[in-house]
Amino acid sequence: DLRANEAYAEYLLQPPSTGHFEARLMQQKHLLNLGLFGWHASLVMEVAGSLWRALESAEMSVRGLFFGAYYPASSLQRLQEVLPEGSGSRAIAGFYRAWIEGFLDEHEAWRQDASTVSGLGILADLYLESMLAHKGLDALVCITPLWFCVALALATEQQLPMIVYFDDLPDQLPPKDFQGIVRWFRKAAAPYDPHAGYSEKPNLFALLAPSPLVAALTERLLGLRPPVAAWACWYLADSIAWDAPLSQEVLLLRADLWFEAAPGRTFFYVFQLFLAESSFPFTLVTMLPQKTNAQSFSWDQLWDQALRRSRAAIFMPDDMMKMIFWEAISTGLPVWTPSQEYLARILPFFGYYHFAAKHLPDEVLEAAEEWGRHFPVEPFGLSVARDDDRRSQDQLMRAQVHALFWAGMSDFVRYPYVQHFDSLPDLIAGILSCDLRRLSQGLHAAHAERAATSATAWR
Numbered sequence: 001d002l003r004a005n006e007a008y009a010e011y012l013l014q015p016p017s018t019g020h021f022e023a024r025l026m027q028q029k030h031l032l033n034l035g036l037f038g039w040h041a042s043l044v045m046e047v048a049g050s051l052w053r054a055l056e057s058a059e060m061s062v063r064g065l066f067f068g069a070y071y072p073a074s075s076l077q078r079l080q081e082v083l084p085e086g087s088g089s090r091a092i093a094g095f096y097r098a099w100i101e102g103f104l105d106e107h108e109a110w111r112q113d114a115s116t117v118s119g120l121g122i123l124a125d126l127y128l129e130s131m132l133a134h135k136g137l138d139a140l141v142c143i144t145p146l147w148f149c150v151a152l153a154l155a156t157e158q159q160l161p162m163i164v165y166f167d168d169l170p171d172q173l174p175p176k177d178f179q180g181i182v183r184w185f186r187k188a189a190a191p192y193d194p195h196a197g198y199s200e201k202p203n204l205f206a207l208l209a210p211s212p213l214v215a216a217l218t219e220r221l222l223g224l225r226p227p228v229a230a231w232a233c234w235y236l237a238d239s240i241a242w243d244a245p246l247s248q249e250v251l252l253l254r255a256d257l258w259f260e261a262a263p264g265r266t267f268f269y270v271f272q273l274f275l276a277e278s279s280f281p282f283t284l285v286t287m288l289p290q291k292t293n294a295q296s297f298s299w300d301q302l303w304d305q306a307l308r309r310s311r312a313a314i315f316m317p318d319d320m321m322k323m324i325f326w327e328a329i330s331t332g333l334p335v336w337t338p339s340q341e342y343l344a345r346i347l348p349f350f351g352y353y354h355f356a357a358k359h360l361p362d363e364v365l366e367a368a369e370e371w372g373r374h375f376p377v378e379p380f381g382l383s384v385a386r387d388d389d390r391r392s393q394d395q396l397m398r399a400q401v402h403a404l405f406w407a408g409m410s411d412f413v414r415y416p417y418v419q420h421f422d423s424l425p426d427l428i429a430g431i432l433s434c435d436l437r438r439l440s441q442g443l444h445a446a447h448a449e450r451a452a453t454s455a456t457a458w459r
Contacts, residue, residue, distance in 0.1 A: 001340060003376055004408025011212035016227040016457045033136050034064040035086060037127075037152060038143030039096040041075035042235075042323055043167050047143055048083055049234035050451070054458035065137075067130055068092040068144070078235065087133035092126050096144065120151050127155035139163070146170040150181060158188070158204050166209045166218050166226060168321055169359060179367035182222055186371065189224055208457060213320060213409045217354060217379060221364065223371030229454040230411075231323065233330040237447065239300075242307045242333040245436040247282075251310035253328060253335075254287035258318035261350065262386075267316065274424050282311055282431065307331055312431050317343070317412055320354040329415065330447050332440035336427055339420035343407040348399035351385030355406065377402040417442035 032055065038044040044066050052062050065086035069076055070093040099119060131137070140162040142149035149164050150173075173181050188204035207226035209215040219225045258264035272284060287302070306313070312334040315325050328335050338346065347355060360368070360380035382403055384391065391399065407413060413420065417439050421427035 001404065001408050004340075004405045005414070007216065007375075007405075008212045008409050008414050011215045011225070012228055014215065014225055014227045016206075016208075030059065031061045031063065033138050034062060034141060035130075035134065035137045035139075036064055036066045036083070036141045036143065037068050037092070037148070038066070038141075038167075039068055039093070039100060040071055040143070040167065041069040041079045042072070043143050044069050045075060045079045045082065045235050046231050046233060046323075047141060047165060048079075050229065050232050050454060051141070051458050053234065053451075054455035057455060058459050065089075065134060068096050070094075070097050082235070086130055088126060088130035092123075092130065095123055095126060096148070100145075120147075120154075123148065123151045124155040127152050131156055141165060143167050146185070147173055150185065153188070153204060161206070162204060163206045163208060164189070164226075165229070166207070166214050168214065169217055169354060170221055171359065173364075175361045175363035178364045182367060182371075186222065186224060211321065211411050212414075213354070213406075213411070216373075216375070216409055219373040220375065220379060221359070221368055221372055223368070223373065225373075227457045229457040230450045231326040231330075232447065232451040232454060233323075233327045234451075236303060236327050237330040240303055240307055240331060241444075242310075242331050242440055244308055244310055245440075247309055247311040249285050249310050250282050250431060251306055251313040252284060252286045253313050253315045253324050255316050255318040255322065255324075258316045258350075259286075261318075263346070263350070264316065264318075271424055274428070280428060280432070285310070303327075303331075307333060312336065312434075312436060314427070315412070317346075317410075318350070320352055320410060320412075325412065329418065329443050332444045332447075334419065334434070334436050334439040334443070336419045336421055336430060337412045339422050340404065340407045340413045342420075342422050343410070343413065344403040345400050347383055347403040347407060348396065349386065349389075350383060351388075352383035355379050355381070355383035357381035357384070375405065377405045379406055382406060416446040 034051070036044050036048060038047070048064060048066070052064075055062050064083055066079060066083050067086045067089040069079055069089075137160060140152060140156070140160050142152055142162055143165045145168075146164070146166075149162065153162060185205065189207055207218075207224060208229040209218055209226040210229065210231050212228060215226050215228055252259075252268070255264070259268060268284075268286075275282070275284060287306070306328075310333065313328055313336070315322075315328070315335055315337045317325070317337070325335070325337075337343075357380055360378075382399065389396075412418070419430055419434065419439065421430060
C-alpha cells in the first residue's frame, strides 16, 4: 500500500512539460481553433469543457469542432448541442464503430497485413477530407486509441500539433508494428529540451491522461509519462448537485458487466436480503442498463433522479475507468467503493480490460523491455476472465496479494472523501453513521482542487 500510495502521488503531481509545442501555439494568437477527435461523446464533451475553461482562464478564446463521436446516443445529442460537428464526422464515426466493435481488441486480426494497411489508409483518407474542409484549425486533440491518433498525424503530414489524451490505454497497436510506431511516437512526443533552443523541430505530440492509473499503464508500454488532467465532468457539475441526505434510497451506480456476472448478482441479492431481514431504514435502487436507460429515461432525468432521491451511492467497478464514478463525485454525491483489499480480491477474478494479458503479446513485451517502466507487479495479465482462467491454486492465491499495488493506484481507492467498505455490514454501518453533508462538501472541495491542477496541465 505504501508503494502504491507513493506511485499514485508521483503520477498525480507530475508537472506538464513546457516547450516548443506550447510556445508555438501561444505565440500565434489569442483565438484558437481546435479539432477534437474521439469516439466517446461523453469524453469529447469532458475534454471540451475542461480545455475551454483552462484556456479561457488564461485569457484565450477557443472555438472547436468535434469528429467521430457516436456513443452513447444520449451523450452525443448533448454534445451536438454544445459543440459543432465537423465535416466528415459521421464517416469517421462509422469507421471508429466498425473497428472498435469489430476487432480492435483482437490481436489475431491485427496480425493480418491486409486489414491493418487497408484500415489505416481508409481512416487517413477520411481524416484528410475533414482537414481539407477545415483548413483553419490550429491544433488537434485525439481522444481515441493510439492507432487512430497515428493515422491522424500521418493524414495531416505532421503539420498540426496534437494533444493525445489517453482516456484508456495506448491501445491497440498492431503487435508486429509496435516497436517501429512507438519509436516514432516517442521521438515526436519527446519533452522539449530548453538547452537546444527554438531551432529544433517543434514537438508533434503533447500527452495527457485522466488518472494516475492510466498514466502508469501508458508508461509501462511506451516509456512516456503523461501528466494527469483528471476528468472534471463540468457538463454535469455545472448543472446539478446532490442534496438528498435524508432520503431512504441508496443508489447502485450502473456497472452492467459486474451485475451480469455471478459475483455481481450474488452481491446484489445478498445485499437485498440483508436489508429486508434487518429492517434498515433505506432501500437499494439500481440504475437501469444503458439500453433500457436510452429507451425510458433521458440523460437529465437519470441524473436528476440519482441526485434528488439518493441518500448515497455504491459503485462496484466493472471497468477501471468507468466514467460514471467521476460524474457522480463531481456532483458531491457521497460514494462508497470497495476498499483496496476488497478490490484486490476482485481484480484477479474479473476480466478487467486494463489488466488483460492481451495488451502484452510477445512483440510488445520485447519492445517495452527497452523503454517501458517496470513496477512491483506486472499489470498485464493480472486480471483473467473466469472462462479463460488456467492458473494454479498457488497462482490464484498470490494474485490477490499482487493486485494490492494496482488496486491502490486507482482513484476508486485514493480519491479524497470517497468512502470504502470491506463487507456488507461495514457498508451499511458507513451509510447510516457518516455525516453525508460533510462528505459532499469534501468531494466538492477535492473536485475543485483537481480541476484547478488539471487546468494547469491543459494550458
